[in-house]
Amino acid sequence: MRLPHSFTLLSTFTTLSSAFYIPGWSIRTYKDNDPIPLQTNKISSPLTQLPYAYSELPFVCPAKKDGFGSRFGSRHVGLNIGEVLRGDRREISDYQLFMGKDVVCAHLCDAEMDAGTAATARRLVQEGYVAEWIVDNLPGATKFVALDKKKTYYAAGFKLGYNEADKAYLNNHVTFVLRWRKYNGDNNKKVIVAFEVYTKSIAGHQGKCPESLDDQPPLELALPQVPDPSSADPERTIDDPDGKIIIPYTYSVYWKEDNSIEWANRWDLYFVNDDESVSVHWLAIINSLVIAFLLTIVVAIVMLRTLSRDIHNYTDLDPETKSQPSSSNSGNLLESADDLDDTPGWKLLHGDVFRPPPLGGLFAPLIGSGIQLLVVIISLLLLSATGILNPSYRGGFLSFSIFLFVFAGLIAGYVSTRVYKTFSGTNWKKNALLTATIFPGFVFSTVFALNIFMWVQESSSAIPFTTILALLFLWAGIQSPLVYAGASIGFRAAPWEPPTRTTQIPRQPPSPETVKWYLRPLPLTLLSGLIPFAVIFIELLYIFKSLWADKSSYYYMFGFLAIVAVIFFVTVVEVAVVATYLLLCKEEWRWWWRAFSVGAGSAVWVAIYSAWYWVAVLGVRGWRSAVVYWGWMGLGCVVWGVMWGTVGVVASWVFVARIYRAIKAD
Known part of the structure; x- marks a missing residue:
C-alpha cells in the first residue's frame, strides 16, 4: 500500500482553522440534484491496532481519472495534523450521490482478485475490519435498535464482510440511506441529518447490477478449485494458483425526509447516552x-x-x-x-x-x-x-x-x-x-x-x-x-x-x-x-x-x-x-x-x-x-x-x- 500525500506545515494550520466546527455552526445546504462527494477513509478492527486506508486496499475499485469524484477537484482531502496522526486517509470516491435522487442499483466496477489479494481480504474480514465512509462530515453508520425498540443509535462504519462456517464473505453491495430535512423551511435548501449504510454480499453479476438484491448467493472469498495433482483421489481439489476472483461492486441510494432529527443534534445518535x-x-x-x-x-x-x-x-x-x-x-x-x-x-x-x-x-x-x-x-x-x-x-x-x-x-x-x-x-x-x-x-x-x-x-x-x-x-x-x-x-x-x-x-x-x-x-x-x-x-x-x-x-x-x-x-x-x-x-x-x-x-x-x-x-x-x-x-x-x-x-x-x-x- 502506498503512503498518502504529504502535508505541509502551512496546510496543517490552514486546515486547522477551516475545519473548526461546533454543532449548529458550519451548516452546508444542498439543492435538488446537487452532486455530493462520498469520501472513503480508513478501515480499523477491534481485534488489531493497525488501521489501513480503504482506497489503498488491493481488492477495491480504484478511482478513475475521469470518474465522478474528479469533478470535486483533488481526490485527496486535505487533513489537519490531528487526522494524520490518528490514521485518517480520506479520498473522494466514484460513488455517485445527487441530492434527492434515488438509485435502485448502480454498478461501480469489477475488481479482480488473485490468490495473494484473496488471502489479504480473508484476513481483514476474519479480523473484523470495519470501513469508515463519510458524507457531509457524517460517518456512514450501521443502525441499531434497542431491545425495547424505543431507542435508535448508530455505530460508525460497516463491516467489510462476515464469517460463516469457517468461510469468509465480502460485502460488495452497499445501500445508502441519507436522511434530510429542509433548512429553515426553505424548499430549495436541504441539509443532511443522517447517513446510514447497509451491506450485502452478492455473487454472480459481473459487469452489471443483479436483477434482484434478494435471494442472491453470497460472494465467498475463495479461489476456483482444481483437482489436486498430488492426490490419487480425483475428488480432492485445491485452490487454483492461477485462478481469479471477480468482485462486482454495486450500490443503491435512497433519500428520506426526516424532520425528527435537528441538524445541530445529528451526531447524538452516535453517542450511546443510555441511562x-x-x-x-x-x-x-x-x-x-x-x-x-x-x-x-x-x-x-x-x-x-x-x-x-x-x-x-x-x-x-x-x-x-x-x-x-x-x-x-x-x-x-x-x-x-x-x-x-x-x-x-x-x-x-x-x-x-x-x-x-x-x-x-x-x-x-x-x-x-x-x-x-x-x-x-x-x-x-x-x-x-x-x-x-x-x-x-x-x-x-x-x-x-x-x-x-x-x-x-x-x-x-x-x-x-x-x-x-x-x-x-x-x-x-x-x-x-x-x-x-x-x-x-x-x-x-x-x-x-x-x-x-x-x-x-x-x-x-x-x-x-x-x-x-x-x-x-x-x-x-x-x-x-x-x-x-x-x-x-x-x-x-x-x-x-x-x-x-x-x-x-x-x-x-x-x-x-x-x-x-x-x-x-x-x-x-x-x-x-x-x-x-x-x-x-x-x-x-x-x-x-x-x-x-x-x-x-x-x-x-x-x-x-x-x-x-x-x-x-x-x-x-x-x-x-x-x-x-x-x-x-x-x-x-x-x-x-x-x-x-x-x-x-x-x-x-x-x-x-x-x-x-x-x-x-x-x-x-x-x-x-x-x-x-x-x-x-x-x-x-x-x-x-x-x-x-x-x-x-x-x-x-x-x-x-x-x-x-x-x-x-x-
Whole structure:
C-alpha cells in the first residue's frame, strides 16, 4: 500500500482553522440534484491496532481519472495534523450521490482478485475490519435498535464482510440511506441529518447490477478449485494458483425526509447516552467524592490539629533556646537539637528542607514540562466540556493538543527557570535547552520509533515523512524558541526566597532500617498512587473502550470527565501533602523527588490497569498489535507521571514553605 500525500506545515494550520466546527455552526445546504462527494477513509478492527486506508486496499475499485469524484477537484482531502496522526486517509470516491435522487442499483466496477489479494481480504474480514465512509462530515453508520425498540443509535462504519462456517464473505453491495430535512423551511435548501449504510454480499453479476438484491448467493472469498495433482483421489481439489476472483461492486441510494432529527443534534445518535451509562458515571463521581472527602478529613486533621499542636509546642520553647547559636552554623532558626528533643521531627530539618535536590538539572526541566502538560490538559478539558472540541471536529483533539503544547513552551521555560534559579542555578541557557529537549525529545523519539514500525506494516497510521518534518519544525522552530523566551523572562524575575536558611553541611538522613516500610520509596509511590487511581478507574474504562476496544464509538462525556479530573487533582494534592508531612516527621529532608514520585504514583497503577485491560478485555491478536498498544500506553503513562508528579511537587512545595514560614513568624 502506498503512503498518502504529504502535508505541509502551512496546510496543517490552514486546515486547522477551516475545519473548526461546533454543532449548529458550519451548516452546508444542498439543492435538488446537487452532486455530493462520498469520501472513503480508513478501515480499523477491534481485534488489531493497525488501521489501513480503504482506497489503498488491493481488492477495491480504484478511482478513475475521469470518474465522478474528479469533478470535486483533488481526490485527496486535505487533513489537519490531528487526522494524520490518528490514521485518517480520506479520498473522494466514484460513488455517485445527487441530492434527492434515488438509485435502485448502480454498478461501480469489477475488481479482480488473485490468490495473494484473496488471502489479504480473508484476513481483514476474519479480523473484523470495519470501513469508515463519510458524507457531509457524517460517518456512514450501521443502525441499531434497542431491545425495547424505543431507542435508535448508530455505530460508525460497516463491516467489510462476515464469517460463516469457517468461510469468509465480502460485502460488495452497499445501500445508502441519507436522511434530510429542509433548512429553515426553505424548499430549495436541504441539509443532511443522517447517513446510514447497509451491506450485502452478492455473487454472480459481473459487469452489471443483479436483477434482484434478494435471494442472491453470497460472494465467498475463495479461489476456483482444481483437482489436486498430488492426490490419487480425483475428488480432492485445491485452490487454483492461477485462478481469479471477480468482485462486482454495486450500490443503491435512497433519500428520506426526516424532520425528527435537528441538524445541530445529528451526531447524538452516535453517542450511546443510555441511562445505565449515565448512572455508572454518576456512581463513579459519588465514589470519587467519597474518597476525596475522607482524604480531606485526614488532611484537615494533619493541618488543623497535628500541625497546630507542633507549632504551638515550638512557640512555647524558651526564646533563648530557639535562638542559641549552633556549633555547625550560627544564626539558624533552630540551633540545638539537644534542646529540642521534644519538638516534632520536621522542625529539626529547617536547615536542610530547602536544600536543592540531587539531579537538579533534570528536576527543573521536568517540573517545567509538567506545568506545560497541565496547561494543555486543562485547556483541552475546557474546550471539550464547552463543546468546542467534539468528535464531529475530526482530529481536533490531537491538533489542539499539539498547538497548545507548542505554545505552552513559553510557560514551561518560565517555570523551569524559576525553579532552576531557586536552586541557585546560574546557567539558565543550559537549563532552557534541557527543558526544550529532554521531555519533548523523548516524546518525539518514541513517536518516531512507533512510526517506523507503522511504515513497515504499511498502516495508515504511519505519519508521512513531510508531516514528521512539520512536527520537527514545530518543536525546533517554534516550541524551543518559546521555551528560551520564557526562560529569559523567568531568569530576570526575582528568585523565590525560602523561609529558612540552608546549612552548609547536610544533615545525616535517617537510615533505611529506621524508616517505616510504607515510607520507603516504592511502597510510598504505590500506596500514594492507589488512592487517586481509585478516583478515575471507572472513567478510564470508558476512555480505553473508545480508544482501543470499540473504535466505532466516540468518547463524549467530557462533562463527567472534567468533574472527575477536578476531584483527581484535589486528591493528588492532598495525598502529596500528607506523604510529605509524614516524611518530614521522620526527619527525611530529601522530599523533592519523593513528592514527585508520590504525585506520579497513579501512573504506575494506570500501567497495571493497562496490562489487565490488554489481557482480560481487549483480546487483540498478534504481536504487531501488542507493539502498537504498549508503545502508545507506555508513552501515555510517562506523560501522565510527569504531569501529576509535577502537581505533587508543587503542592508539597507550597505546604512545606507554609509550615516553615509559620514557625519563622512565631
